Amino acid sequence: MKRNATIMVLGVAAILLIAIIFFQDRQEIGSQPGMIAENFSLPMHNQDAGELNDYSGDVIILNMWASWCEPCRDEMPDLMRLQADYEAEGLTILTVNMQKLERTLTDAPRFIEELEINLPVFFDEDGVVYERYNIIGMPTTYIISRDGTIEHLIRGEVHYEGLETLIEPLL
Template structure:
């Protein structure tokens, strides 16, 4: 009788350990990083339109097209009309286009303002801020380890990076990638 109780207790203990291990493994949050399959690094920066601070994470629940650009960059200039059209076409459909002006990469203090006005950018655009007065890299530039521009990230509704595009994007390319996620 004692051996049978000991055996049942051992089985219960093994089951409990297995259950705990399963719960821990399956509920772990995804790693944070700027690569496909990772949770996009969150940031809080001012928006160009209002100067009010907003976080990337406040857009969770929507598919996010996150485009990083600078005003002097020829591919950034070329892709902007497609990004604006995409934003307008998908407004209210669970897809949001967000821009990040890599202000620390700008060559002219007024470059971003002139760019935003020239192109009539209608989607929310963050203004990257320097990490500190010594380091010229911006918050987003550092979090996403940006070495060249433009860069575009497509995040699913949970903020997981589904696509990373280095270089110029087109409306058709983005639409195809968004429809894979939607």
């Protein structure tokens, strides 16, 4: 009888230990630093559709912008230059146009053409990413590590040197 009780207590303890280890290592999915970046699937410029998880395994800079946003316009050349300089090391810069916030549906494509943007551009037509990522201003930039964890959230204009400092430890 004592032996059965001992085996049962050890069994319960083992199950609890496994459960603690399993649930402790799980990260929450969301839009804040320390969380796993929530996947999304959206139409894209120059291709039908894509999703964030298509780029997993890379360090990702995820930049949210609108064509009427001057800081968005000002930072785009730095983003393109950073992509060119660090692509071979596993950096991918993705951009999401907040299509729902544009004045007309032709504003974003005109912006892309005018600035000769050569980065992947997602179109958030229905505001799905806007809501899930709690965008409160433009531009908003996320730096995501190779395992999908959001490392940094930057509200406002970004620059080459500042981003370079943040991504180098992740590459």
